[in-house]
Amino acid sequence: MWMWVVHRATGVAIFFFLLVHVIDTALVRVSPEAYNEVIGTYKTPVFGLVEAGLVGAILIHGLNGLRIIAVDRSTWAVRHQRQLVWVVWGVTAVVMVPFLWRHLGHVFGGA
Template sequence: MKKQRPVNLDLNTIKFPPAAISSILHRITGVAMFFAMLFVIWAWAVSVASPEGFEQVQSIMDGIIGKVIAIGTLSALIYHTLGGIRHVVMDMGHWEELESGNLSAKVIIALWVILTIVLGVVLW
């Protein structure tokens, strides 16, 4: 018996639909928020330990690295929230068809990009 196996396993040639990209981004932003929380907990612990610690955290957050971390963390939170709302709506029986699912994924990704740009302008 001959088993049929995929001939092309080059991942660069595989095109994911928007719904798949949206689902993968939802998982990635969840992991990113977990690691971002490690920084947030560290910054909180250092800032409440002493006035010098507070100044240290404040100087980090005023610098470019702190702004990138803040924008990245809030961007992940924005996407994860938007993706979570999309999944809740899908759990209620809407946007389950291929066309509406892909459209909702495109809207969520576009909204995320726009909100991240606005957030970056405001925080920078």
């Protein structure tokens, strides 16, 4: 039940990111100066944290989508749904830790 909520929430978050991305990229055709100003605001620590959250949302959404495909196609996966949910969270954590180490180092340390 909770993975259903997580999957929907991450899907909505990714959709809104894509919407903002298309709009701010289209801004370059209207006013290159305004585009540069918007892109400049994305280089703040707050947006660095939002970016990290976006990567986490994409990762959890994609891995959970693979879990859903497995459950739809395999009786084994249906029987082991709870374990597969933990696998999704575990793989997400294993991938996110090195990403966050490097990404947040750039965001806050300037490396």
